[in-house]
Amino acid sequence: MSMDAVFRALADPTRRQLLDSLHARNGQTLSALCAEMDMTRQAVAKHLAILEEANLVATIRKGREKEHYLNPVPINEIAERWIGKFERGRLNALSDLKKRLERED
Amino acid sequence: MSMDAVFRALADPTRRQLLDSLHARNGQTLSALCAEMDMTRQAVAKHLAILEEANLVATIRKGREKEHYLNPVPINEIAERWIGKFERGRLNALSDLKKRLERED
DNA sequence: TTGACATGCAACCAAATGGTTGCATATTAA
């Protein structure tokens, strides 16, 4: 699995939005994803191809449609690259606390 | 903190290598980091500026030198964006297992 | 002070990137 493909795929805001959309509702089809994007279907298809190439999205053909699923594994590997095992727990605890405090506003 | 800056900063292999270098030895100066890179000092300085702008690297001036330190917080936020709290533990367990198995070869 | 070293700033250029339009293919439903 090429990590370069993963990082380049994540570099574009449109592709991150696509991942957000799949994170919210997994298994969406190309045209469903297009509905939320403000660009041509061809452009969206290109972005999805890049995400698929990076193994961040897996697809299943269903007849003339194609379902898209988010794959979180490469994203986890990013964190592991620069965050030590101990730091990991500390950072997650901090982040969880921050979120809880934000929710109390 | 702009996440777009973080993702664009991570998109380049040279900048990831710089983070690797700081992960291995934190607090390095510009010329120290240049020694490992196969490009001009100016190019490396540009990359470091981008990492600093993204808040992935913090710097402290020491006289005529400038020390660079890796900041893991934005990287942790990436993982939290697309990995649920439950998945997180599962993925880390899987990843730890994989690493342990690889080490046994 | 003077010379050497560490860093900063700017102009320039080739290559990559993200979007468009146009057309082709394949599947479902009437």
Added chain:
DNA sequence: TTAATATGCAACCATTTGGTTGCATGTCAA
């Protein structure tokens, strides 16, 4: 079969990106 729908492929173009060279500034040591 035929029309509508879902996706695929390719050419084209403006902008961004990553590198270079050249020069300026600032600090330490002799």
